[in-house]
Every structure is written in structure tokens, then in C-alpha cells.
Amino acid sequence: MKILLNIGLLSCLLSFVCLSKKVEVVNYTQLQKQAESKTNDTLYVVNFWATWCKPCVQEMPFFEEAASKFSSQKVKIIYVSLNSLKELPAVEKHIEAKNIQNHVFLLNAGNPNDWVDKIDKTWSGSIPATIMYKGGKKVFFKEGEFTQEEINSVITNKNQNK
Amino acid sequence: MKKITSILAAVAIIAVSAFTTEGGYKVGDKVADFKLKNIDDKMVSMADYKDAKGIIVVFTCNHCPFAKKYESRIMDLDKKYKSKGFPVVAISPNDPSLVAEDSFENMQKLAKEKGYSFPYLFDETQNTAKEYGATKTPHVYLLKKENGAYIVKYIGAIDDNADDGAAVKEKYVENAITNILANKPVTPDNIKAIGCGIKWKKS
Numbered sequence: 001m002k003i004l005l006n007i008g009l010l011s012c013l014l015s016f017v018c019l020s021k022k023v024e025v026v027n028y029t030q031l032q033k034q035a036e037s038k039t040n041d042t043l044y045v046v047n048f049w050a051t052w053c054k055p056c057v058q059e060m061p062f063f064e065e066a067a068s069k070f071s072s073q074k075v076k077i078i079y080v081s082l083n084s085l086k087e088l089p090a091v092e093k094h095i096e097a098k099n100i101q102n103h104v105f106l107l108n109a110g111n112p113n114d115w116v117d118k119i120d121k122t123w124s125g126s127i128p129a130t131i132m133y134k135g136g137k138k139v140f141f142k143e144g145e146f147t148q149e150e151i152n153s154v155i156t157n158k159n160q161n162k
Numbered sequence: 163m164k165k166i167t168s169i170l171a172a173v174a175i176i177a178v179s180a181f182t183t184e185g186g187y188k189v190g191d192k193v194a195d196f197k198l199k200n201i202d203d204k205m206v207s208m209a210d211y212k213d214a215k216g217i218i219v220v221f222t223c224n225h226c227p228f229a230k231k232y233e234s235r236i237m238d239l240d241k242k243y244k245s246k247g248f249p250v251v252a253i254s255p256n257d258p259s260l261v262a263e264d265s266f267e268n269m270q271k272l273a274k275e276k277g278y279s280f281p282y283l284f285d286e287t288q289n290t291a292k293e294y295g296a297t298k299t300p301h302v303y304l305l306k307k308e309n310g311a312y313i314v315k316y317i318g319a320i321d322d323n324a325d326d327g328a329a330v331k332e333k334y335v336e337n338a339i340t341n342i343l344a345n346k347p348v349t350p351d352n353i354k355a356i357g358c359g360i361k362w363k364k365s
Contacts, residue, residue, distance in 0.1 A: 052227035053358060054261070082356050084325045109356070111322045111332075116354040126298035126359035143297070144359060 023092050023104045025085065028115040031107060039136040042074040043159045045151075048107075048129045050082045051094045055145040056128040060098065062148040066155055067102050075155055077102040082109060082127060132158050186295010189351045193305060193312045196290045198253065198283035201270040206251070206281045208305075208312055215247030216306040216315070216342065218335060221296040223254045224272050225263035226358035229299045231324050233276060236300070239320070239335060240280040248304075248339050250280040255291035256299070256361040264361070291360055298357030304338050304348075315348045319355030 026034070038044055047063055049056035060079070067077040079100070081091045085108050095104050109115070116125045120141040123129055132140035132154070139158050146154075187193055195208045211217060220236055222229045240250035258265035266284050273282045285291050294303055304316035316338040321330040338348045 050356075054225075055359065055361075086325070112356045113319065113322070113350075113353045116356075123354075124297040124301075125354045125356050127356065128359070 023081070023088060023095065023106050025088065025106045025108050027108050028110070028118075031080065031105060032118070035133055036136060038133060040074075041135060042076055043139075043155065044076050044078060044133040045155065046078045046080055046131045046133065048080050048082055048127050048131075050127060051087065051090050052083070053127050057094075057098075059128060059145045059151075060100065062146055062151050064101060065148060066151050069152060070155055070159070073159060075159060079104045081106045082112075084109075134158065186293070187303065187314050187317070189314050189317060189348075191314050193303075193314060194293065195312075196283075196285075196293075198285055198290060199266075200281045200283050201266075201273045201278075206283055208251075211249065213247070214249060214307060216304065216339075217312065218243065218248055218250045218339075219294070219303040219305060220250060220252045220320075221255055221291055221294070221299055221301040221303075221360070222252050223256045223261075223264045223299045223358070224268050225256070225261050226299045228324055228357045232300045232320055235320055235327055237276065237279065240278075242336075243339055244279070246339070246343065251283065252278070252280055253283045253285050253290060254299075255285040255288050255296060257288070257363045260361040260364075288360075288363060296360060298355075298359055300355075300357060302335055304335060304342075306342050315342060316351050318353035322353075324355065 035044070035046070045063070045066070047056075047060075049060065051057065063077050063079070067075070079102060081104060083091050083106060085106070088106055091104070091106055094100075112125055116123050119131060120129075120138070122141065123143055126143055128145050129143045130141070130146065131138060140154060193208075197205050197207045200206045208217060218239055222232070222236065236250060236252060243249070254264055254269055256264040258268075262268070269282055269284060296303075300320060302316070302318060302320055303314055305312040306315045307313075316335065318334065320333075320335050321327075322332040322334070323330045334350065334353050338351070341348045
């Protein structure tokens, strides 16, 4: 078993793709811990999406573009897929095909009613939805899709507010 | 004393959520009737349901993968509860110019293919979805008839497992109807779920 794991790790290290395109499966508690631990002054832009959600897939290139545009600033784009665990291969295939460079989590969600409100009370549960954190605090939430201009302007605005 | 504090806390939570959620109907609200075109080209209103004890209003659509996961479960709800006085009325609110799969013709096709035993209405103006405050598909509003008026008793998810109907633990809509039929309060009366955002017309 250990050998298998090592082989897996080795092939992972050897292949650049594996490192850059890996989808990390987390539960809500793990995701929340991640968010709470980021108390630095980086603006974290967390986008909830799924491969089956057309507007989500359409707006992803805008987030990728924003990531490059703001690459010299303290801005980090994170995607949280709400696909089910059995759709993990589809998620991996999607980020591979679309060449998504920023980190992708898959939220192994359980019952959404347990965590949708915790992310934002105004969130009805429809996706896409985007939340921004800075210094461990929520600074922005939107249920709905973005244009390139909108996402750039919100990031610019939230990144300036110290 | 402890009881009073928890009641106060509950009231506070309700008050907060009432202010933080967007427009649309809340549990306890009286709903206005609608008149929407069914797949058989006839208009359907709630007033047509003279003998109903209530209506299971489901905002759903053709294209959404989440709605697809629930198609057969929506059909089952109608089969099980129409005879008990709670028929299903499905409403598709999406703008077909944004998603061709949700056109009226495609709605007719899907309903025929699946053998829908309930109306599948086209909310062409999207006014009904807006009035309800529906945001996604599927999105359920369970209505109970009280003194001739329809009152919202439950809003949200059909059950707690979209992916696997066999692994469902909580059937929220069914539980709500069971409670109503037993003259018991509906709890929980609001359950959030993931879904496809309604495709609103571009203004």
C-alpha cells in the first residue's frame, strides 16, 4: 500500500500536470478552516461553480484573466466545485481542457442546507456565486455571474480597501 | 427563563433572516394567483384547483442538470400527493433566448417524453418567478389552501440528496405535507439547496 502511494506521489512529482491541475476534495469544515487561516492581507476570491453550470463555466475565463491581471498584487483566485464526488473525473477533465491555472477544490458537500447559510445568509444556493475574503473577513458576496469588467472592478475596489 | 431566551433568539434569527433575504414570498405569506400557459396551450391558474388542499409549486426547467436529477422525483410527488389534495404545478421560468433547451416547444417535448401527469407552465414574462422570489431550479414552494387563499408553508429543496434518490434521508416536501395533513406545524419550513440560477432576461 505504501509502495503504491509512493509510486503515485513520484509520478505526481514527475508530471507537472498533476501538480498544477489537481483538484483537492474537501468537506465544509476543511474549507472553512482554510478560509479562517488566511488572515494575511491577500484578497481571496472564492468562486463556487460546477461543470454542469453553464454561466459558471462561461465566467471562469474572466476569473483566470483577472488572476493574471492582478498577478503582481495580493489577489488569489480559488474555485470551489459543487459537483458531486462521483463527478470528480469530469471536474478534472474540465480544468485540464480549459487550462484552469488557479486552485480548484471540490466541496464534498453533504446537505447544502448545513453550510449555504454559513457562507452567506443571502445566498439561495444557486450558482455561480462568488465570495471574497480579506484578513479572515468576508468583504464581498454575489449570487450570479460576472462580466470581465465587473470582476476586475470589484477586485480593484476590494483590494484597495485596507 | 431558558425557554424564553431561546424563543427570543429564534425570533431574532427570524427577524434577521427576514431582512437579509431578497424579495419574494416567505413562509406564512399569502400568494397571488397566476395565469400561465401550459404545454397543452391552455392557461392554468391556481383558481382552477377548486378541490385542492394545497399545491406543490415547483420552479424547474428542461436543461438544468440539477433539475434533471429531480425529474422523476417531481413526478413521484404528483403521483403520491395529487390524490391527497396536493397536486404538483411545475413552472419553467428561464428565458429560452438564453437557453434554447428551455423553449416552450422543448418543454412540450420533455413533458410528453416523460409523461408528466401535472401541468408544466411557461413563465414567459418571468413575473411569477420574481413574485415568488424563486432564484434557481429546482425550487419548491409548498402552498396550503386556508379559507380560499393559498399560504406558503415550505420553501426550498425537495429532499437532502440530489445525486442519489435512494440515499435520501430527509424528504422535506413529503414531510411538510404529512405535517399539514396532520394539522401539525411544518418544520423545517425552509431548506436551502444548490441549483441552477434562473436565466433572467437581459434587461
